[in-house]
């Protein structure tokens with residue numbers, strides 16, 4: 001669930017082989033020794049995982065291109081972790097790293113990884129673009145031994161103009177997808193709309209720059225003028241990786257002058273470069289016409305706009321994090337309440353965290369779950385309990401299962 005304005009944020013944020021009995025016994029032995037007697041080395045765990053993969057896929061995977069461990073090559077291992085980790089706040093040495101990384105090159109490798117992580121009881125984190133605001137796709141703070149399934153090599157895009165469909169593999173970047181282009185409207189139409197809705201702004205043709213939709217992606221991404229659109233195909237952003245902490249709010253009533261003054265005062269307190277910022281995204285319109293229960297995203301009718309609070313944490317992280325928490329607390333009377341709502345794509349672990357895989361997570365998750373999903377949270381828990389009763393896919397804010 002990604003709103004179309006992904007790049008409107010400032011750039012600075014910016015195999016089936018038969019199973020020989022002998023190895024089956026070996027896997028069982030590994031499993032029991034790891035979980036009930038003494039921990040086995042990460043080396044045997046990796047070997048066990050590779051063997052298990054071989055048994056569950058018919059497509060070969062050259063280990064040097066798909067499997068990364070600190071023991072084999074520490075610098076390549078770190079390079080792979082960092083390659084698509086988009087928030088460098090989660091790249092500090094003290095944060096737990098995966099025991100190993102597997103990069104599938106075929107869909108069947110994904111299935112095999114899930115089967116094997118379940119069999120060998122290795123916690124699994126899945127990473128597509130690595131943009132999670134709280135890094136949950138590549139850092140596990142609740143379970144320290146885990147494997148990273150990095151989907152960056154599965155990046156095919158198939159656009160079918162005839163049936164108006166697009167198939168996008170999980171590892172593709174938005175740049176690669178957007179490269180396939182589009183058209184939204186000309187400046188004449190915009191002037192008409194603006195003169196009707198906001199004549200007081202006095203917008204004229206001179207104020208507008210007409211460009212193709214794909215060019216707006218470069219423009220909003222703050223690429224220099226005349227950058228060729230092929231730049232969007234670069235998998236690596238030319239702007240480096242920000243280190244940041246964000247929070248969000250949903251606003252239902254206009255913010256009074258007193259509130260605005262309080263915001264400005266606090267903004268001026270945190271203007272070291274790169275400065276903190278707020279992004280206000282207007283809601284309503286077509287979004288408000290969709291019933292809240294249609295899809296998990298519930299912020300529909302009655303929402304005026306969404307606030308993204310963002311602070312840079314590269315330097316003095318504690319100070320900046322305290323600052324953003326103080327601003328969030330100040331905003332309480334001016335934003336949605338009961339529950340105070342948030343946007344799941346701007347994940348915020350201050351709202352609460354699951355602990356290690358336990359049924360007791362349900363109660364805690366209700367707090368942040370209803371902020372992100374309102375009444376849809378209960379339905380999501382129902383679905384989760386049905387399709388993933390063992391809670392294989394979990395992280396600090398994943399949907400929990402119902403307690404038994």
Ligand SMILES: Cc1cc2nc3c(=O)[nH]c(=O)nc-3n(C[C@H](O)[C@H](O)[C@H](O)COP(=O)(O)OP(=O)(O)OC[C@H]3O[C@@H](n4cnc5c(N)ncnc54)[C@H](O)[C@@H]3O)c2cc1C
Pocket residue numbers: 001002003005006007008009013014086087125126127128129130131132133136137151170345346395
């Ligand atoms: C610089 C920046 C700008 C952003 N701008 C916007 C914006 O304008 N609007 C907006 O709405 N959001 C924005 N986001 C947030 C972003 O859209 C969300 O974090 C989104 O979830 C990122 O998807 P990803 O695949 O890159 O994330 P990842 O970090 O790879 O994954 C996110 C979560 O999904 C899980 N996951 C990943 N792949 C799969 C899969 N194939 N199957 C099942 N689970 C999977 C992961 O385990 C993790 O829990 C921005 C983020 C960044 C860092």
